[in-house]
Amino acid sequence: MLSINFGNRSQVENSRLAAWAQPIVDINSNQIVGAELLARRIHTDGTTLLPELFLPNMLSAPDRLTFDAEMIRLAADFLANEGRDLPLDFVSVNVHSLHVASGALVPIVRQLLADSGADPHRLMIEATEHDDCPDIDSWRSNVERLKALGVRLAIDDFGIGYSNLTRLLDAPIDLVKIDMSLIQRSDDLRCRALLRGLVEFASEAQVGLVAEGVETNSHRSAAASLGITAAQGFLYGRPRPLAMLPNACRHNGGVVRPSVSGGIRVRSLAV
Ligand code: G
Ligand code: MN
Numbered sequence: 040m041l042s043i044n045f046g047n048r049s050q051v052e053n054s055r056l057a058a059w060a061q062p063i064v065d066i067n068s069n070q071i072v073g074a075e076l077l078a079r080r081i082h083t084d085g086t087t088l089l090p091e092l093f094l095p096n097m098l099s100a101p102d103r104l105t106f107d108a109e110m111i112r113l114a115a116d117f118l119a120n121e122g123r124d125l126p127l128d129f130v131s132v133n134v135h136s137l138h139v140a141s142g143a144l145v146p147i148v149r150q151l152l153a154d155s156g157a158d159p160h161r162l163m164i165e166a167t168e169h170d171d172c173p174d175i176d177s178w179r180s181n182v183e184r185l186k187a188l189g190v191r192l193a194i195d196d197f198g199i200g201y202s203n204l205t206r207l208l209d210a211p212i213d214l215v216k217i218d219m220s221l222i223q224r225s226d227d228l229r230c231r232a233l234l235r236g237l238v239e240f241a242s243e244a245q246v247g248l249v250a251e252g253v254e255t256n257s258h259r260s261a262a263a264s265l266g267i268t269a270a271q272g273f274l275y276g277r278p279r280p281l282a283m284l285p286n287a288c289r290h291n292g293g294v295v296r297p298s299v300s301g302g303i304r305v306r307s308l309a310v
Contacts, residue, residue: 051093054080056106058113059062059278060130063249064295066263071293073129076114077272077278078106107134108147114162115155117281122161125288131163131193136172136201139164139192139271149188156252159189163214167195167310175205182210196251197237212246219252219272225261237265255299272300 053293061196063073081300114132122130138144144164150161164185173180182192192207193214198221207215217237224230241248250262253272260269261279276287287293 118157
């Protein structure tokens with residue numbers, strides 16, 4: 040049985056970083072097409088600590104950069120080893136937008152790709168919209184430098200926080216992940232109109248879209264009827280230890296059975 044809590048400071052000190060993964064599925068076939076890695080810390084006593092505990096302590100830029108690099112290393116190592124032959128289009132990892140805009144991630148990603156031998160195209164960098172990113176010119180040029188390494192770029196949590204339309208327009212983004220707050224109110228006519236515009240933009244700009252926070256069949260069908268082709272959320276599966284992802288991709292040909300109680304069942308997927 041997985042035991043999870045928010046822990047305390049001394050638990051964080053006696054713990055190691057681990058990656059968990061949440062599937063991203065094709066909204067029509069329910070096939071797993073990608074996975075987002077999410078940070079956890081595993082205490083020496085086996086308890087899993089959630090990022091709400093350890094991430095807020097780490098918002099200063101150098102610590103956060105090291106943290107982002109460690110998560111990218113876990114993703115790259117997975118892609119080069121257990122994930123090498125899985126039919127996954129990408130594995131994504133969250134980074135602070137400021138580290139994209141500053142260029143600080145470029146040498147790190149280059150080095151981690153070289154160290155691991157991972158296929159760069161299968162690594163998706165998610166720049167979160169929780170963080171301000173005031174300098175559009177350096178955003179564009181450093182997104183281009185990252186893309187020159189062969190990796191793909193996603194905008195995460197689009198629609199909340201510091202979402203900035205010029206960031207979409209000015210840089211060669213591959214994927215937009217639409218924040219769950221928009222997906223979960225997509226029966227609201229004005230919200231649907233906004234999402235229709237985003238779908239039209241994505242088709243014109245050849246950018247992929249993921250509906251985040253799909254928890255119910257009505258979230259799923261609203262997103263599908265708008266033309267959003269990929270989804271992520273509790274309907275398909277909660278985050279699970281990364282070691283369980285290969286089984287999830289192989290089980291039933293990688294087709295997830297949507298379930299309001301959580302999609303993938305832990306017990307059927309022994310680590
Ligand atoms: O900001 P980002 O989109 O990277 O956050 C992913 C977070 O969203 C994870 O902590 C994950 O557990 C959570 N999450 C994923 N799917 C759902 C969902 O369907 N509903 C809710 N409420 N949270 C979700
Ligand atoms: Mn994310």
